[in-house]
Amino acid sequence: MNIISYPARETWDSLCRRPAFDHTDLDNVVASVFQKVKNEGDKALFELSEKYDGAVFKNLRVPGSAIESAIKSVPTDLREAISIAGDNIAKFHRAQLFDEDVVETTPGVKCWRKKVAIDSVGLYIPGGTAPLFSTVLMLAIPAAIAGCRRVIICTPPDRNGNVNPLILYAAHYAGVNELYRVGGAQAIAAMVFGTETIPKVDKIFGPGNQYVTRAKEMAQLEGTPIDMPAGPSEVLVIAGSDADPSFVAADLLSQAEHGSDSQVILLSDNNDLLESAMKETEKQARQLPRKNIALMSLENSRFILLRTLDECMEFSNIYAPEHLIISTSDPHLLADKVRNAGSVFIGRYSCESAGDYASGTNHTLPTGGFAKSMGGVSAESFVKKITFQEISGMGMKSIGPAIEKMADAELLQGHKNAVTLRLKTLKNG
């Protein structure tokens, strides 16, 4: 780790660049998994689970008995914690689904949008070393609030074919009891094509490793939409001279420990802060159980000294971070200038892990620069907005002639005729 001081503007683009990634091998693996699952259904899932997860079991669906014993196994204090987080997530996401007004664009021409739940959704929850049950809450609670009729979860089994009890408990807490033990690209394929056991769904959500992510991207080519493409996690911190270096270090590390490919950037207008934050980061890193991962990730990290805090925000808007932490004496001044970011944390007590777990915001957020064009998962991700219009005779008289002229100019006589016939009856009536 070293500090990059006052980099020239021309270098900012390259400082903001994410590591390039060749998808060719990935694409071939995913394509062959898709083909196999499409052709062979459940049989393919059993084979691929044995091959990739080393797991042999009889039923894809997690039995009710496993869910029941998982519920019993979760200690009370953790249940309470999940309940606090769940309440806040529900409050924030419920507020996103208000009714919109009817707009009368012209007297007699009423237009409106209605939010209607997507019927069936599939949630992918990663397995692996850390059981990410918080992601269950972040996806299943908004799905329930939206009113999705069928919510399924796919998650990889361990070598014994079991699913982590915390994932089962969180699913139960959020009202999902249809879980399948299947992971990787084969889980995505199952939800795209459907198998004997696993239903084809209308939309797929959730994070995963590079195979899962690429499989989700390729799901779109097969006609199944996804929440968003999800790459390695990122945080960018803008720290002023009075930021607490130990807080800043902890925030950088809570990102770095996610994976060795996590992206960590610290910007400041103050060199002393950068130096002390760097020292703190090295110190705290050595105390983490996942220190090897964190240290590898920190090797790609960037500590950058810029001339002003406004310059820091300009840099951040070019980078478009998944998480942006603003720890300055007047953070709102900068927050108002955010143009590209997934989720913004304002002030010294707003740490990323608050948003990861319990403040109420969603932690499924755009990475890799996608924050330039899309926001994170919300209750809206589980609905579609259908437009409605109702036009009275008076309304048709008002806008009909304009429609006729435009259709005529587009050489679409049939479009014009649908109006002309109506206008005729209105003149006669």
Add this chain to the structure above:
Amino acid sequence: MNIISYPARETWDSLCRRPAFDHTDLDNVVASVFQKVKNEGDKALFELSEKYDGAVFKNLRVPGSAIESAIKSVPTDLREAISIAGDNIAKFHRAQLFDEDVVETTPGVKCWRKKVAIDSVGLYIPGGTAPLFSTVLMLAIPAAIAGCRRVIICTPPDRNGNVNPLILYAAHYAGVNELYRVGGAQAIAAMVFGTETIPKVDKIFGPGNQYVTRAKEMAQLEGTPIDMPAGPSEVLVIAGSDADPSFVAADLLSQAEHGSDSQVILLSDNNDLLESAMKETEKQARQLPRKNIALMSLENSRFILLRTLDECMEFSNIYAPEHLIISTSDPHLLADKVRNAGSVFIGRYSCESAGDYASGTNHTLPTGGFAKSMGGVSAESFVKKITFQEISGMGMKSIGPAIEKMADAELLQGHKNAVTLRLKTLKNG
């Protein structure tokens, strides 16, 4: 054309199926165009324009002089029509961008979302036989309302290298003056990778032929989001016994004339209505300039008799039409039951062409069953919703312990530490 009477439930899925489509050849063409444009930039665009559009010209950008003479060439009555449509589109889309409330999920924990315009967007406008200037309005007006800083249009030139003056006028009307004369998959590639002349954009919008559509889908794999995958256009009409057969026929034909692959479905609980609508459709079709296209499309159309209007709505929800017209004596009764549709037209005067041009709703809508999971283009399509959170010391004291427990259970010590450090200073303070 013939009437399908009371089809058994088991056959509904197959009646709702869209024509299957092999993408292999398409994928190869698009992939090679992407590669060429990525490697050769503008040079590739000139070559491909000559190859596919037969057009040779010097500058990709449409010159200001062409826009100026286009403005002068549009007759007053058409300008007025565009202005009526534009006003209504602006009114409806402006209403979609209200501010959301701050939600205090726990005392001291404030969360909110802010809509921020996507910086740069690219709009694709098809050329071909009919100059679809209405699509310019449907995309450029919401982009302006959202506040996108840079809006560009790509549209194919004619054999002389010119762009249709109505497209230029509509762009000028909607505030876009950066137009490039390039079409097909090469236009999409230019906006994905950027060339010497054409900028890489943050998101691509707009309809097109099968090459353009597939190129947009593949743009997603290159990291550029799109509005939606757009296939052949569709209408489903539910007509009651008292619907006007000539209106119904005109509505079916205003869809059928779009292309020979357009999908047209009429459902009713009344056989007489179906028969008279069919006769009217055949009669009106013969009078259309685009009758060959309309008649080809009608060959794939379906006139289906079902037992009740409720059954018609159930069928429609399985089909998930792009456009749904409800022409029954009590249309709201059915409209309340819509679960899957792009845009719904209620009552005898609400014809699809109203929504295509001038009522105010957007005509860029999900096709091919995507209405199950997504809505049409709106002003929201041109913004991202960024989440913000601000947590006070009190707020951190309330939710901090829950975060610590959950992070601990997920084995993410760094996440926990970011909270523990803050709680410590709060206890000392």
